[in-house]
Amino acid sequence: MGPMTTRTSSAQWxxxxxxxxGTVSLGSGSYDGPYSFNSRxxxxxxxxxxxxxxxxxxxxFSMALSNMLASAGHPxxxxxxxxxxxxxxxxxGFAITRIDLTTVGEVPGIDEAEFLKHAENAKAGCPVSKALAAVEITLSAKLA
Structure with missing residues (x-):
């Protein structure tokens, strides 16, 4: 395993x-913009x-699923x-109560059942899913 990567962003209110x-700024500089009570x-x-x-x-999730598909011989x-x-x-108070993932894959040479298996594995294994494990995460996956 290589060294851990740290990503940063900031917000000021x-x-x-x-x-x-307030403003939100991504550490990469790719986004810097406003947020407010109304936008939330x-x-x-x-x-x-x-x-x-x-x-x-x-x-x-998209990256994790793509990697799993490619590793299984179906890039x-x-x-x-x-x-x-x-x-x-x-x-x-307030809470994030659920996250619904809806994914569509264009994957040559794979059937729906295998695609769904990889999608479920990506849902369980992607680092952001792991970080958000306190929240119910649903998945709807299909081939294009």
């Missing part, structure tokens, strides 16, 4: 919850932590994953 605002709890402009978690999970033409992070009020 000014003001109260409802009247404040309503439908205002800007990003929010849950959208960023969804992007991270979709990206990690994919493409794997596209959508992640829907459910967030809302629960007893005692």
């Amino acid at each position: 000014q003001g109260g919850l409802k009247d404040g605002s 709890f309503e439908s205002g402009d800007g990003t929010n932590p849950e959208e960023l978690i969804a992007a991270a999970h979709a990206g990690c 994919p033409t493409s794997v596209k994953t959508d992640a829907a992070v459910q967030f809302g009020p629960v007893e005692g």
Whole structure:
């Protein structure tokens, strides 16, 4: 095993919850933008932590599944994953309550059953899934 990699991002918030605002900056410099109460709890402009978690999970899962398929002799033409992070009020505050992964693979020479087996393994094994194990994660997977 090689050395561990550390990735960083930052967020700054000014003001109260409802009247404040903030910015999120990815350490790579590939994103720097606003977030607010409205972008998190309503439908205002800007990003929010849950959208960023969804992007991270979709990206990690797609890579993990592609790797597993290629390792099994079925390199994919493409794997596209959508992640829907459910967030809302629960007893005692707010929580992420579920993440729904929906993936479609273009994989030559594989049948649906084998594809689903690899997709389930990727769901269990991708590092972001492991980090989010406290949350229910569902998976819908199909071949294109």
